[in-house]
Amino acid sequence: MKVDATGLWKKFMVAGAAVALVAGTMSTPPAANAAGVIKADDDKWISIGMGLRTSFNAVEGASPGGHYSNEFTVDNARILINGKVHKNIGFEFTTECFNCNVGSNRFNSGAFPNFQAGSDTGTASFGGNSSIGLLDAIAKIEIDEKLNLWVGRMLLPTDRNTLNNAFYKASFSGLRGAGTPAVFSRNFDDGAGLYGRDNAATIWGKVHPGGTHLLYAFAVSQGLRHNANIGNSLMYTGRVQLNLLNDEPMSGYYTAGTYYGTAGDIIAVGLSGQHQKDGAGNVAAPFGVSDVTSFAVDIMVEKLIPNNMGVFTFNGDFRRQWARYAQAAFDPAFNDGALGCFCVFSGHSWSVQGLYLIPAKIGVGRFQPYMRYTAVNPLESASRQEWEGGVNYVIDGHNARVAVFYTYGDIRTKGANYDRNATGDKVDTFHVALQLQY
Numbered sequence: 001m002k003v004d005a006t007g008l009w010k011k012f013m014v015a016g017a018a019v020a021l022v023a024g025t026m027s028t029p030p031a032a033n034a035a036g037v038i039k040a041d042d043d044k045w046i047s048i049g050m051g052l053r054t055s056f057n058a059v060e061g062a063s064p065g066g067h068y069s070n071e072f073t074v075d076n077a078r079i080l081i082n083g084k085v086h087k088n089i090g091f092e093f094t095t096e097c098f099n100c101n102v103g104s105n106r107f108n109s110g111a112f113p114n115f116q117a118g119s120d121t122g123t124a125s126f127g128g129n130s131s132i133g134l135l136d137a138i139a140k141i142e143i144d145e146k147l148n149l150w151v152g153r154m155l156l157p158t159d160r161n162t163l164n165n166a167f168y169k170a171s172f173s174g175l176r177g178a179g180t181p182a183v184f185s186r187n188f189d190d191g192a193g194l195y196g197r198d199n200a201a202t203i204w205g206k207v208h209p210g211g212t213h214l215l216y217a218f219a220v221s222q223g224l225r226h227n228a229n230i231g232n233s234l235m236y237t238g239r240v241q242l243n244l245l246n247d248e249p250m251s252g253y254y255t256a257g258t259y260y261g262t263a264g265d266i267i268a269v270g271l272s273g274q275h276q277k278d279g280a281g282n283v284a285a286p287f288g289v290s291d292v293t294s295f296a297v298d299i300m301v302e303k304l305i306p307n308n309m310g311v312f313t314f315n316g317d318f319r320r321q322w323a324r325y326a327q328a329a330f331d332p333a334f335n336d337g338a339l340g341c342f343c344v345f346s347g348h349s350w351s352v353q354g355l356y357l358i359p360a361k362i363g364v365g366r367f368q369p370y371m372r373y374t375a376v377n378p379l380e381s382a383s384r385q386e387w388e389g390g391v392n393y394v395i396d397g398h399n400a401r402v403a404v405f406y407t408y409g410d411i412r413t414k415g416a417n418y419d420r421n422a423t424g425d426k427v428d429t430f431h432v433a434l435q436l437q438y
Contacts (some may be wrong), residue, residue, distance in 0.1 A: 046083035051076060051167050055433035059412070061425070068430075074100040075433070076166050078135065088143060092154075094136035096195070135195060140252075146205040150252065155196050156182055157204065157217035157239035158272045159317055160298040162196045163255040170257030170315055170355055172403040172433040176374040176386055176411055178319055178349035180274060181224060181235075181292060181342075184416060191342065192224040192279065198235065204253045213243035217253040223276040227342050228289040228325075235276035243268045259302060260357055260368075260397050261311035266302040271295075281325030282341035288329035292344060294321040311357040318350040327380060330419040345418055347378040357394065365395040365402075376411060381418040386411040390431075403433045 039045040053076040062069035077097040084090040138152040155163055161175040162183065175183065182198050185191030192198065200221030207214050216239070223235025239253065246264040250256055259266070272295070279292035298317040305312060323346040328334065330341055353372035360366065372388040390405025406429065413424025 043087040044084060046081065049080040049082075049438050051078040051080060051437040053077075053166060053172070053433065053435045055172070055431055058430040060427040060429065076100075078166075080437075088141060090140040090142060092136055092138040092140065094134075095132050096135040097131070098133050099131045136197065146207055148204050148252070150202045150204070151200075153197050153199050154202060155254070156180065156193070156198050156200060156219050156221060156235075156237045156274070157202060157253050158182075158196070158237060158274060158294075159239075159296040159319065160255045160257070160268075160270055160300060160315070161317055163239075163253065164257045165196075165254065167435065167437050168250070168254070168256035168398050170313060170353060171370055171372065171388070171390065171392065171405065172401075172431070172435065173372075173388060173405065173407070176372075176388070177317070177351050178321065178345040178347070178376050178378075180294060180321075181276070181279060181344050184344050185224075185342075188222070188225065190226045192235065192276075192344075193221070198222055200237075202253075206247075208247075213247040215239075215241040215243075215253055224279045224292075224342055227340075228281040228283045229276070229278045230283055230289070231278055233277040233279070235274065235279065237272070237274045239270060239272040241268060241270040255300075256398070257300070257315055257353075258311075258313045258355060258357075260394060261302065261304045262397070263302070265304060266300060268300045270298045272298075280323040280342050280344045280346075282329035282334055282343070285326060285328040285331060285334040285341070287326035288334065288341065290323045290325040292321070292323045294319060296320070308359050310359040313355040313357070315353045316351070318348065320348045321345050327420060343416075343418055345376075345378060345416070346380070347376070347418075349374075349376045351375070355392075365393045365400075368392040368394055374409075374411065378418045378422075380420055381422045382414060382424075384410045384414045384424070398435070399437050401435045403435070404431070405433075406430050 037045055037047045054072070054074050057071050057073060058068045060068055074097065077100055079095045081093040082091070134153065136154055138150050138154045141149040155165065157163065158180050162180065164174070166174065180196065182193030182196050185193050187194055198221035200219045202217055202219040204215070204217035219237040221235045221237065244267040246266055248255065248266065248268065249263055274294045276292050278289050281290045282288035296317065296319040301314040303312045321344070323344050325343065329343055335341060351372060351374040353370060355368055355370035357368045358366055369391045374386045375383065377383045386407055386409025388405060388407045390403055393402040395401060408426060408428050410424045410426045412429065413427055414422050415424070
């Protein structure tokens with residue numbers, strides 16, 4: 001690896017100037033995330049909001065001649081609609097711009113646009129770079145805190161990384177380890193969902209034994225359709241989360257990677273599992289079909305340091321996934337497009353991340369430096385790792401945030417090619433990103 005020190009230094013200078021400009025010139029903070037509401041009465045209302053994440057990305061070796069790429073990207077552009085039609089019946093509807101970053105060397109940091117595969121999701125249309133599609137569509141029957149039923153297209157109740165969604169992650173880059181089949185999948189047609197979502201029915205609820213807070217969620221979903229799933233089996237997903245101190249103020253079973261101290265001290269441990277018969281592999285290859293089973297544990301600790309000395313946040317996760325299809329499933333001789341291999345990750349993956357929110361306000365926000373390490377260890381493919389370091393400039397929590405960060409590793413270059421011949425160099429990447437939502 002040959003590092004272009006001059007080029008990287010110029011990028012850091014530009015990023016620093018951009019953050020300083022935001023910190024020094026904005027005179028008033030943006031409004032809190034309270035989307036516009038049209039209200040008939042207390043039991044019938046609809047709210048409309050938006051979400052935007054955009055970034056500048058410089059990736060080593062991503063341009064001809066081995067030069068750094070220099071690209072501005074729209075990572076996520078969403079319309080968010082929520083409401084109620086009855087005291088116990090609500091709905092959630094979200095759209096996404098699936099192809100806004102088609103053809104770019106982006107960081108792939110949205111709510112799981114297959115960053116590991118190194119390719120774009122969806123089908124390029126509407127000019128090839130801006131097709132709007134359905135992300136979430138949920139009918140919510142909410143009886144009380146202990147028992148609720150959601151039906152439609154939704155995030156499956158797996159690990160915290162997934163349930164943080166795009167806009168509530170601790171850092172802009174989000175999930176960098178191995179994901180679930182619905183994270184790995186490129187579409188519903190011949191995959192197992194998209195962006196961590198699937199068509200499902202989910203029962204969830206929360207109880208408070210001994211002053212703690214116990215959340216449960218269990219989902220039955222489509223999982224992989226067609227391809228290796230010749231028996232049309234369903235996928236089963238479950239999660240249990242225990243908050244030992246304060247509860248988390250998120251809707252349903254969703255989570256966040258940090259609350260910037262607004263929720264008080266938090267110690268949360270989550271356990272999740274997932275299974276689908278014939279959920280991976282290639283039906284055309286000898287011994288190419290496999291069940292998929294996964295287990296994950298995640299922990300989040302957030303501590304308000306006494307005497308107003310800031311907020312410390314820790315996130316850690318571990319995933320073990322089994323998908324024992326034969327290596328022949330990768331053979332191009334057995335791949336004919338629609339019946340190609342759904343070769344999901346098999347092995348273990350883990351990551352740790354620490355963040356510190358500095359108490360002093362500079363301009364309209366506070367700085368939050370962080371570090372993260374991620375390791376992905378497939379059973380029959382090359383291991384891959386990544387270091388990440390950066391600074392968030394937090395203006396209004398998850399509603400307005402600027403990030404500057406750097407990564408070094410080979411997760412990007414080796415990607416989701418988990419066969420024995422997977423190769424890739426460790427590369428440097430540099431990013432400046434902006435997140436807004438209302």
